[in-house]
Amino acid sequence: MKKVFSRTGDGWPIELTEAGLMKEIEAGTNDAAERGKIPHLSEDERRHLFDLLKSTCKINGVEKGSEVIMTYDGGTNKIGRMGISTGPIQVLQLYERCFGADTTELSHLDYSFKPVKPIVHEFTHVMEQAQFLMVVPVFYGAMPNLGLYTKPDGPMGNPAELIPNGQIKEGKEAYEGAIELAVEDMVYVGSALYEAGADGINFDSVGASGDADFKAALVATEKLRKKYPNICIEMGMAGEFILGMHSELTHNGVRLAGLYPHEQVKVAQQAGVNIFGSVINTTTTKSFPWNISRVITFTKACVDASDIPVHGNMGQGVGGLPVCDVPSIDHVSLASKAMVEITRLDGL
Amino acid sequence: MAIPHAMCSGMGGMRTSGDLVARMQMTRGMKTVEAKAFVAGKLGISTAELTDAVIMRELREDLSLGTIRSFGGFPKGIEVKHHIADLLGVDINSLNIFRNRAGVM
Numbered sequence: 001m002k003k004v005f006s007r008t009g010d011g012w013p014i015e016l017t018e019a020g021l022m023k024e025i026e027a028g029t030n031d032a033a034e035r036g037k038i039p040h041l042s043e044d045e046r047r048h049l050f051d052l053l054k055s056t057c058k059i060n061g062v063e064k065g066s067e068v069i070m071t072y073d074g075g076t077n078k079i080g081r082m083g084i085s086t087g088p089i090q091v092l093q094l095y096e097r098c099f100g101a102d103t104t105e106l107s108h109l110d111y112s113f114k115p116v117k118p119i120v121h122e123f124t125h126v127m128e129q130a131q132f133l134m135v136v137p138v139f140y141g142a143m144p145n146l147g148l149y150t151k152p153d154g155p156m157g158n159p160a161e162l163i164p165n166g167q168i169k170e171g172k173e174a175y176e177g178a179i180e181l182a183v184e185d186m187v188y189v190g191s192a193l194y195e196a197g198a199d200g201i202n203f204d205s206v207g208a209s210g211d212a213d214f215k216a217a218l219v220a221t222e223k224l225r226k227k228y229p230n231i232c233i234e235m236g237m238a239g240e241f242i243l244g245m246h247s248e249l250t251h252n253g254v255r256l257a258g259l260y261p262h263e264q265v266k267v268a269q270q271a272g273v274n275i276f277g278s279v280i281n282t283t284t285t286k287s288f289p290w291n292i293s294r295v296i297t298f299t300k301a302c303v304d305a306s307d308i309p310v311h312g313n314m315g316q317g318v319g320g321l322p323v324c325d326v327p328s329i330d331h332v333s334l335a336s337k338a339m340v341e342i343t344r345l346d347g348l
Numbered sequence: 349m350a351i352p353h354a355m356c357s358g359m360g361g362m363r364t365s366g367d368l369v370a371r372m373q374m375t376r377g378m379k380t381v382e383a384k385a386f387v388a389g390k391l392g393i394s395t396a397e398l399t400d401a402v403i404m405r406e407l408r409e410d411l412s413l414g415t416i417r418s419f420g421g422f423p424k425g426i427e428v429k430h431h432i433a434d435l436l437g438v439d440i441n442s443l444n445i446f447r448n449r450a451g452v453m
């Protein structure tokens with residue numbers, strides 16, 4: 001039987017039989033459908049994915065006319081990570097002039113709102129200068145990162161210590177205090193950058209500290225929306241599932257713990273988010289076909305449930321992309337093509 | 349990851365019309381299909397032509413929407429955003445701030 005070149009969730013090359021490939025696709029979509037209580041991929045969609053995943057091309061691309069919008073997280077941090085000495089405005093220009101980016105993002109090296117607050121004046125003038133030079137939209141992005149508000153990094157008690165000690169009430173109160181502090185910082189920094197000319201604010205890796213983290217981003221969104229009715233807010237998630245670290249937090253009557261992307265997006269759009277960044281995690285011990293089939297099933301349900309544009313996160317370790325330092329373009333581009341063509345989402 | 353995604357699935361930014369379509373998502377909450385149709389209508393081209401780099405290169409110069417290469421004597425940066433705001437009928441935050449500070453509102 002003909003063998004198909006594929007990869008594992010950590011990027012390692014493997015070979016599958018065609019029957020094995022279809023089995024992986026079916027197992028991936030069934031896993032998502034079962035967990036999210038959402039429809040699995042139809043036979044046509046599974047067949048489309050099967051045909052795509054047999055590709056032997058070095059690079060794959062969507063059909064002309066199917067292209068979508070690109071937004072980025074950690075924008076101005078990425079070039080420096082490769083050891084290339086550049087300033088933030090140079091990086092924004094590289095994205096615009098060399099990478100064909102539809103949008104760009106200014107960000108601080110410590111990609112969280114809390115550390116930016118005391119030095120926000122170092123970014124407002126950079127945003128102002130960048131806006132003189134740039135044509136494509138420039139976001140400002142950072143993470144709520146609620147962990148920075150609990151001991152030893154912040155003033156609140158540490159729920160990770162309190163709750164295992166049986167101090168449930170104290171742990172929940174610590175999360176609630178952290179939400180208030182994070183919201184204050186997110187609104188402060190978001191306001192400063194918007195008033196400096198940012199085209200949008202990107203709340204990234206939302207939910208990294210569970211339901212309290214998501215709650216902070218939702219409240220900050222509402223406050224910024226009320227303060228600046230025309231502001232664009234993008235909310236990119238940290239994972240596929242909102243962990244119930246507090247467990248009883250709600251927003252507009254919806255319990256946040258346990259929400260999957262198709263449910264998260266409804267809460268986000270109600271809070272005033274303009275663009276939602278869904279995240280589905282990659283499982284390294286499973287195959288790429290299993291992962292991308294699962295990702296597409298979750299993302300399609302999210303797109304179907306959403307009234308706002310959905311930009312699927314497809315960076316390291318999410319969106320079906322293998323978890324490895326130097327991902328191979330064959331499967332990055334295959335994931336990109338499959339995601340866009342089958343889910344009909346609005347961007348990546 | 350930015351480059352492969354932009355090359356295989358992205359609209360192409362200033363090489364084509366990606367920044368214009370992005371602005372309709374950001375300011376009007378349009379999904380991509382609707383945003384593409386809106387921008388194509390404003391430019392007087394088909395949606396398929398929105399990602400044709402050769403056609404868009406000429407159109408961007410004709411409409412002062414900025415070109416990927418930097419040429420002397422043509423609008424750049426904030427000057428280009430003036431023309432984009434007019435063409436699409438959208439508010440651009442940085443342009444409003446510039447006009448307000450320059451006293452040209």
